[in-house]
Each structure stands twice: as structure tokens, then as C-alpha cells.
Amino acid sequence: MATRLMFENSCEVGVFSKLTNAFCLVAIGGSESFYSTFEAELADVIPVVKTSIGGNRIIGRLCVGNKNGLLLPHTTTDQELQHLRNSLPDQVVVQRIEERLSALGNCIACNDHVALAHTDLDRETEEIIADVLGVEVFRQTIAGNILVGSYCSFSNRGGLVHPHTSIEDLDELSTLLQVPLVAGTVNRGSEVIGAGLTVNDWTAFCGSDTTATELSVIESVFKLREAQPNAVVDEMRKSLIDSYV
Amino acid sequence: MPRRPTRCKTMLNPQPLTFSPFARSAAQIASIHRDKRQTYKSKDQKGFPLSSKDKGIPKHTLEGKSDLSGSSEEEGSEGVVQADFVFFDPKPDDFHGVKILLQTYLDDTQWDLSGFVDLILAQTTVGTVVKIEGDDDDTPFAIVTALNLGRYKDHKCIKELKEFLLKVCQEKDVIRDLRLLMGEQAHDVGLLVSQRVVNLPPQLLPPLHDALFDEVSWATEDEPTAELRNSFRFKCYLLVSKIYKHKNANQKNNRNLIRRSGSDGGDGIVYIKPEDENFHKLSLWSFSFPMHTQQVETQEANYCLMGFVMAVETAKISTFRQQLQSLVVES
Numbered sequence: 001m002a003t004r005l006m007f008e009n010s011c012e013v014g015v016f017s018k019l020t021n022a023f024c025l026v027a028i029g030g031s032e033s034f035y036s037t038f039e040a041e042l043a044d045v046i047p048v049v050k051t052s053i054g055g056n057r058i059i060g061r062l063c064v065g066n067k068n069g070l071l072l073p074h075t076t077t078d079q080e081l082q083h084l085r086n087s088l089p090d091q092v093v094v095q096r097i098e099e100r101l102s103a104l105g106n107c108i109a110c111n112d113h114v115a116l117a118h119t120d121l122d123r124e125t126e127e128i129i130a131d132v133l134g135v136e137v138f139r140q141t142i143a144g145n146i147l148v149g150s151y152c153s154f155s156n157r158g159g160l161v162h163p164h165t166s167i168e169d170l171d172e173l174s175t176l177l178q179v180p181l182v183a184g185t186v187n188r189g190s191e192v193i194g195a196g197l198t199v200n201d202w203t204a205f206c207g208s209d210t211t212a213t214e215l216s217v218i219e220s221v222f223k224l225r226e227a228q229p230n231a232v233v234d235e236m237r238k239s240l241i242d243s244y245v
Numbered sequence: 246m247p248r249r250p251t252r253c254k255t256m257l258n259p260q261p262l263t264f265s266p267f268a269r270s271a272a273q274i275a276s277i278h279r280d281k282r283q284t285y286k287s288k289d290q291k292g293f294p295l296s297s298k299d300k301g302i303p304k305h306t307l308e309g310k311s312d313l314s315g316s317s318e319e320e321g322s323e324g325v326v327q328a329d330f331v332f333f334d335p336k337p338d339d340f341h342g343v344k345i346l347l348q349t350y351l352d353d354t355q356w357d358l359s360g361f362v363d364l365i366l367a368q369t370t371v372g373t374v375v376k377i378e379g380d381d382d383d384t385p386f387a388i389v390t391a392l393n394l395g396r397y398k399d400h401k402c403i404k405e406l407k408e409f410l411l412k413v414c415q416e417k418d419v420i421r422d423l424r425l426l427m428g429e430q431a432h433d434v435g436l437l438v439s440q441r442v443v444n445l446p447p448q449l450l451p452p453l454h455d456a457l458f459d460e461v462s463w464a465t466e467d468e469p470t471a472e473l474r475n476s477f478r479f480k481c482y483l484l485v486s487k488i489y490k491h492k493n494a495n496q497k498n499n500r501n502l503i504r505r506s507g508s509d510g511g512d513g514i515v516y517i518k519p520e521d522e523n524f525h526k527l528s529l530w531s532f533s534f535p536m537h538t539q540q541v542e543t544q545e546a547n548y549c550l551m552g553f554v555m556a557v558e559t560a561k562i563s564t565f566r567q568q569l570q571s572l573v574v575e576s
Contacts, residue, residue: 008353031355188340188359209359 001225002204002218005037011187011207012195014153018060018105019198019205021112021156022067023088024048027057041203049087051080060198061105064149066112069093069132073102093132099125106149109194111156114177116140116148138176143169150194155201158221160184160193182221186210329378330449332456335366335390339374342385346440350485351409352536352552361402365390365438370468371460371477373453375441387441387449389457393476394483395432406436410485410554413534422530426483426556435461435479437557439486443517450520451569458562482562484524484555489515489548490533515548523568524557531555 007016007030016027017038024042026035028050038048053062054075063072069092072081076096085094099122101107107118108129115135117126126137142151143162151162152173158180161173165183174181186196187207197206199222206218219225335343344362351358365372365388372390376383397403407427414420426434437457464477491513516522525531533551557565 006355009348009355009358033355190341 002206002215002222003037003041004206004208004210004215005034006208007034011190011209012192013205013207014060014193014195014198015058016060017198017205018063018065019200019203020066020070021200022046022092023065023070025059025063025065025070025084026050027059028052029057038205041205047087047089049084051084051087053080059105061103061149061195064104064108064110064115064129064133065092066110066133066135067092068112068134069095071104071108071129071132072096073104074098075102095128095132097125097128104149105194106147109149109152109154110135111154111177111179113156114138116142116152116173116177118148119146140173140176142173150192153193153197153199154179154181155199155222157201157223158182160186160197160218160221162191162193164191180221182217184214184217184221186214186218188214330375330386330446331378332453333374333376334369335372335374335388336369337366338383339366339385339388342383343374343388346385346388346442347438349487349536350438350440351406352413354405354409356405356409357400357402360400361406364392364397364400364402368392370464371457373456373460375445375449375453387439387445387453389437389439389441389453391435391437391457391461391477391479391482393432393479394427394434394436396476398431413552414532414554415534416532419530419532422556423532423554426481430481432476433478433480435477435482437482437484439484439518439520441518447519447573451566451573454520454566454569458566479559481529481559482557484521484553484557486521486553486555487517487536488521488533488551488553489517490551492547492549519572520565520569521553521555523565523572524555525553527561527565528555528557 005013007013007027010016016030016034018025023046024038026038026048029052035048035050042048051059053059053072054077056062056075062075063070065071070084070088072084072095074096081094081096088094097104101118101121107121109116110129110133113135115129115133115137117129117137117139119139119141121139126139129135130137140148142148143164143166145151145162153160154177156179159173159177159182161170161181161183163183163185165173170181170183184193185191186193188209188211190196190207190209196210197204197218199205199218202224204218204222204224206215210218340359340362343365344358347358347362350361368390372388374385375387375389376385392403394403394407410423410427411420414423439457461477461479465474468474468477514525516525531554533553536550536552
């Protein structure tokens with residue numbers, strides 16, 4: 001199910017949070033209602049961790065992760081790194097990388113199997129992504145935009161991309177990612193999908209300006225209506241319980 | 246960092262925004278333009294068709310030209326930028342731009358800002374959005390409008406706005422007047438919403454305010470129903486704005502310690518929007534409240550950002566308009 005919420009009057013939920021199948025990161029400093037909405041949806045399934053990255057609250061745009069790992073920019077402080085390592089499940093590898101393009105969330109979009117990367121990303125970073133996140137990396141653009149992380153958002157079930165993506169590009173991306181893709185908007189016509197929306201295999205969070213039409217598109221392309229967390233989490237249950245104890 | 250007075254900046258250059266340099270740069274632009282050709286056309290035609298979506302005609306061309314040629318500036322690529330500002334009626338497409346401008350209108354409270362913006366954009370007869378001509382992005386640089394508190398009193402955003410103002414008002418004698426204005430007298434009160442990018446050239450202020458007050462008076466004649474016509478017969482305007490107040494301004498003992506940086510009028514207040522000072526002097530009452538939103542670091546470390554609410558009677562508006570003309574000419 002998709003939930004609409006706001007962070008301090010901003011509808012850019014994907015900027016202040018990062019949702020994957022194994023964990024959820026939430027920015028500090030927002031009102032408690034922001035945090036509690038995530039908790040209400042996810043608490044008994046995956047850990048919801050409050051954090052900052054390099055003292056910033058725009059964590060969704062600075063880091064990238066999936067069930068296998070989490071990549072952090074070089075601006076992350078040691079305390080934040082330690083806090084994340086302590087709070088996340090053991091099977092999630094937390095790594096800080098030296099990459100010139102430090103807004104990793106804007107440059108990289110990924111699910112548990114495939115990642116799309118900014119065309120100017122370092123070779124070394126690409127290898128680390130493939131290694132830590134366990135994904136195949138493709139350098140792509142989306143509707144001519146190199147910030148793939150900002151203009152698309154995809155999970156293992158489906159994806160939403162920039163509204164001006166051509167049919168040919170959509171087909172090509174869909175083949176690469178092996179998931180159905182739809183070109184659409186979020187937050188009442190905003191093209192920056194990655195900033196307005198954060199999604200995993202069974203739930204999504206988007207800004208409260210999102211219209212009913214946009215919400216129904218999101219729910220149908222990400223297959224959220226019939227999605228149950230148990231189906232996905234069962235696979236990971238062993239490792240998750242270990243870390244809670 | 247000292248700025249050479251011959252260079253002038255127009256709003257398309259991203260600049261760190263601090264008080265004294267901004268006032269100085271605005272002064273430079275104004276002084277250079279006083280003699281140069283200005284293609285202002287204020288809307289003095291009374292029968293101006295209000296129904297047209299694009300006002301178009303009042304174009305305000307600002308040219309920044311340096312008198313000395315060949316002078317180099319160390320602050321990056323500051324060339325001459327020509328900007329034509331055009332005034333438009335509000336339309337639904339402006340939603341995102343206007344929402345960004347009004348993001349910190351009520352501090353960091355979570356309220357129905359989207360509903361508020363919708364309200365502003367739905368009122369096409371009174372209200373102006375300032376854009377740059379030929380801009381592909383179509384981003385609004387300023388929004389100015391007047392909303393009748395009584396007409397919209399059932400809207401969630403207005404209710405939340407009233408609650409917020411009553412909650413932050415700390416002064417007992419003012420809170421009574423505020424409650425009255427927003428309650429019984431609401432149908433005579435216009436909420437004057439005026440928000441813009443901080444570095445919008447001040448020459449735009451007189452035509453912008455003229456446009457607003459002229460539209461209000463035209464609406465009292467041109468609106469289709471009597472109820473709507475009456476809704477624009479404001480007796481009083483309510484303004485919610487922001488100021489920088491000197492931290493020691495309240496303490497009489499510390500008056501000697503108040504730094505006369507030149508940009509405050511001696512009462513320890515720096516007005517982010519210059520016309521607020523005129524409004525303040527003409528206001529019935531006013532109060533300030535502390536704000537939590539983070540602001541850009543200013544040079545004046547002893548000042549803190551505060552919200553500022555004022556009530557101005559309609560009778561004082563014509564004085565205000567005259568003062569505004571001279572304010573821009575002088576500076």
C-alpha cells in the first residue's frame with residue numbers, strides 16, 4: 001500500500017528517507033509524525049533507523065542501498081557510520097566510498113538485482129557497487145538526464161521513470177532492469193521521481209501532494225495492492241531475528 | 246568583502262545574501278537606472294480587461310550596465326544581464342513555484358500549504374505572479390495577492406493559519422485585536438500575501454503593489470456578484486512577514502550596545518522586505534514571534550529571524566503607495 005506523508009511541509013519524501021527491503025533510514029529533525037508513519041508501516045518487519053549523513057538531513061539523496069548493502073558518501077562521519085553499522089542487520093554491508101559525485105542517491109538507482117548509474121561514475125565505484133550491493137551495473141541516462149537516481153525509482157516488482165522518457169527508452173530500460181516500467185509523475189506533476197517517492201517491494205511512501213491518479217499508477221506499477229511483507233521478509237527472517245536478539 | 250560600486254547585479258546571479266551588501270547592490274542598480282531609459286508602463290488604464298490570462302503589457306525592463314568599461318571583478322562571471330519581468334494572473338500551473346515561495350510562510354508548522362496555494366491561484370481577479378519573459382522554466386519570482394478572510398473562512402488552510410497566529414501572539418493587548426480581526430470582522434479583512442525571491446530588484450515594488458491595490462478596487466466594481474464585490478471592500482489588511490530583530494533590542498539598558506551597522510533604523514529591526522518598514526509605521530498594531538526555520542547565515546550575528554504580523558488600515562494604503570515610490574527613488 002502506498003502512504004502519503006510530509007516532512008516539515010515538504011512533499012519530497014524521497015529526499016529525507018531511504019527505503020529498501022531490509023531496512024529503512026529516516027532523517028533526524030523532522031516531526032515525530034514523519035518517523036511514526038514509517039514505524040507504523042514497517043516496525044515489525046524491518047528496522048527503521050534515524051540518522052543523518054555528514055550532518056545533513058537529505059539522506060535519501062546521499063546514500064544508496066538494497067537488501068545486500070548500503071553505500072555512503074565520503075562526507076559521512078565516523079559516528080554516523082558506526083551508528084548505521086550497529087543499527088542495521090548484519091547481512092547488510094555498510095560501506096563508505098570515496099567518490100567525487102557524493103550525492104549517491106542522485107547518481108545511482110538500484111533494486112536487489114540491477115543498478116542504473118550516472119555516466120560519469122568512477123570505474124572503481126562501479127565495481128564497489130557491483131560487489132557490495134550484489135547487482136549488475138548499467139550506465140544509463142533517463143530522458144536525457146544523467147542523474148538517474150533522481151529521475152527514476154524502481155523496486156524488484158516495477159519502476160516509475162521521468163514522464164518525458166520515450167517509448168524506445170522505456171523498452172530498453174525495461175529490458176535491462178527486467179521489471180515493468182511506467183513513465184509518470186509524483187507530487188502533483190513533479191518530474192523528480194526519486195525525490196518525491198521511496199519504495200520497496202511491498203510498500204511505498206510519497207508526498208501528500210500526490211494526486212489520486214498518481215497514487216493509483218504507483219500502486220499498480222509497483223504491484224503494491226496484493227503485496228504482503230511476509231512473502232519477501234520470510235527469506236531474510238533468519239538473519240533479521242539474529243540481529244534483533 | 247567590499248564591492249565596487251560600479252558593478253551592478255541583477256537577480257539572475259546567485260549571490261550569498263547578506264544585509265548591507267544587498268542594500269548596497271540594490272542601491273547601485275537603482276542609482277544607475279534613475280537616469281537610464283526605463284520602460285515602465287504602470288497600469289493606469291482603468292478599463293484594463295481583468296479576464297485576460299496574460300497581463301503582458303506592464304513590462305518592466307531592467308538593464309544593468311556598468312559606466313566604466315573594462316573593469317574586472319573578482320567575484321566570478323558577473324556580466325550584464327537583461328531581465329524583462331512580466332506580471333501575470335495566477336494560474337494553476339504556477340502551483341509548484343508559488344508553493345516553494347510560501348514554504349516558510351508559517352514557520353515550520355505543518356499546515357495545509359497546498360490548499361493555501363490552490364486558494365491563491367484560484368483567485369485570478371486579484372493577485373499577481375511575477376515571471377521573467379521568455380523563461381522556459383516559467384518559474385514565479387514573486388507572488389502578491391489579497392485574500393478575504395471571511396470569504397475563505399471555511400477552508401482548512403485559513404483555519405490553520407488563524408490558529409497559528411493566535412498561538413504565536415505573545416502580546417495580550419494585541420491578541421484581542423487579532424482575534425477580533427480574524428473572527429467577527431473577518432469579512433472586512435484581507436490577508437495580504439507578498440512573497441518573493443530575496444534579490445528581486447526593488448524597482449518592481451511600486452508597480453507590483455500598485456497592481457495589487459488597483460486590482461482590489463477594480464474587483465469591487467467588476468466582479469459578477471454583489472457578494473464578491475463586497476468581499477473586496479477591505480477595511481483592513483493583515484500581513485504576515487519576517488524581520489531580523491537585534492537580540493538586545495528589547496532591553497533598554499543595552500541600547501548603547503546595539504550596533505549601528507547602518508542598515509537598521511536604530512530600533513533594532515532589519516526588514517527583509519523594504520516595504521515592510523513603511524507598513525509597520527502605518528500599521529494599527531503589530532507583533533513579532535520567534536521562528537524556528539533555519540535561515541542563511543548573515544553577517545549580523547546578533548540578529549535573529551522573527552516572524553512579524555501587522556494590521557494596516559485601508560485608509561493608509563494611499564500614503565503607503567506614495568511612500569513606496571519615494572523609497573525606491575531615494576535608495
